[in-house]
Amino acid sequence: MAKLYVCLLADTEDNHPSYMPGWAKFGTDYDVKNVVPRFEWLNHFDELIDLFEKRRFLVTWFLRTDLCLRNKALNRFLPYLKKLKNFGIHIHTLEWDGKIWRQAIDKKSQVKIVNESIKIFTKTIGTAPRFSRMGWNAMSSEIMQELERNKIILDCTAVPGYSSSGFFGKRDNILDWKDSPRKLYNPSYGNYKKQGDMKILELPISSKEQSHIMYNDFFSRIYDYIPRRLSNAFLPTVISLANRMKIHTHSNFMISPNWNAESTFGIIDSLVKSVREGNDEILAGYFHPCDILDPKTGKMNRPYLDKINRVLDHLEDLDIDIVPCSAYDATRRARI
Numbered sequence: 170m171a172k173l174y175v176c177l178l179a180d181t182e183d184n185h186p187s188y189m190p191g192w193a194k195f196g197t198d199y200d201v202k203n204v205v206p207r208f209e210w211l212n213h214f215d216e217l218i219d220l221f222e223k224r225r226f227l228v229t230w231f232l233r234t235d236l237c238l239r240n241k242a243l244n245r246f247l248p249y250l251k252k253l254k255n256f257g258i259h260i261h262t263l264e265w266d267g268k269i270w271r272q273a274i275d276k277k278s279q280v281k282i283v284n285e286s287i288k289i290f291t292k293t294i295g296t297a298p299r300f301s302r303m304g305w306n307a308m309s310s311e312i313m314q315e316l317e318r319n320k321i322i323l324d325c326t327a328v329p330g331y332s333s334s335g336f337f338g339k340r341d342n343i344l345d346w347k348d349s350p351r352k353l354y355n356p357s358y359g360n361y362k363k364q365g366d367m368k369i370l371e372l373p374i375s376s377k378e379q380s381h382i383m384y385n386d387f388f389s390r391i392y393d394y395i396p397r398r399l400s401n402a403f404l405p406t407v408i409s410l411a412n413r414m415k416i417h418t419h420s421n422f423m424i425s426p427n428w429n430a431e432s433t434f435g436i437i438d439s440l441v442k443s444v445r446e447g448n449d450e451i452l453a454g455y456f457h458p459c460d461i462l463d464p465k466t467g468k469m470n471r472p473y474l475d476k477i478n479r480v481l482d483h484l485e486d487l488d489i490d491i492v493p494c495s496a497y498d499a500t501r502r503a504r505i
């Protein structure tokens with residue numbers, strides 16, 4: 170019988186940057202060269218791990234390591250490694266431009282960042298990472314090749330159909346996954362978005378089939394054309410309006426404090442339809458564990474935990490066979 174293999178992917182890092190809307194008080198300052206990452210969210214990490222454990226959903230935790238934070242985040246996660254079980258590396262291709270840390274566009278810099286980040290991870294943890302997820306879903310053929318050269322066997326960065334020319338004055342979120350496959354694939358050496366003969370596997374985040382004009386570059390347009398202080402005030406209004414109108418700019422499976430849990434249900438439903446037709450499917454969804462911190466109060470964000478539970482409830486209530494597993498197990502077991 171066909172099954173739905175469910176894997177959840179967690180970008181496990183510091184508190185969100187202080188330049189993100191709502192995070193001025195508790196966010197990490199990325200406008201200084203020697204970044205001192207903040208981790209107030211870690212006060213609630215055990216509770217988050219236990220939530221998934223109790224409900225028997227497996228998370229693959231991608232642990233932040235790069236040339237900006239080096240092993241500052243990793244050192245904080247070391248005491249949790251035994252409990253986390255499945256983990257890989259989460260690399261933000263950040264470089265210091267003299268004023269701020271921003272996403273590297275230069276391919277040589279990207280390769281250097283990936284290579285050195287994996288070295289830092291290996292030295293700190295004692296074993297090399299085998300799985301990866303890139304920060305802000307950034308990717309290039311050079312990054313993909315460098316991941317493979319470093320013996321990464323599975324990358325989970327693709328957000329099919331989604332692209333962005335950059336957020337917050339184009340300092341991050343520069344990505345292009347337009348026309349990329351929606352199912353597990355081996356990329357081509359010359360084009361990371363095309364099926365090819367690389368050894369590394371790419372597991373795309375589950376996404377809606379049809380693309381909507383709102384999905385592409387929506388936020389980057391807001392951020393690029395409206396000054397930051399104004400967009401910080403404007404964004405919550407746009408989000409609440411979009412939620413009320415049931416418009417979701419995220420066509421990919423993300424559990425976010427900003428969006429209704431229902432925004433993921435449509436994606437689940439289309440996979441369920443395919444499973445009922447006799448096909449194995451993989452549901453890959455991601456979230457940020459630091460969202461467990463309410464950035465206004467510094468306390469636990471209970472409504473966010475409720476939201477995660479609602480998504481898991483929805484999955485458990487499906488009348489098909491679901492198999493919670495790690496990202497790697499999903500790629501081994503699903504016949505797709």
Ligand SMILES: [Zn+2]
Nearest residue numbers: 180182304305
């Ligand atoms: Zn990240």
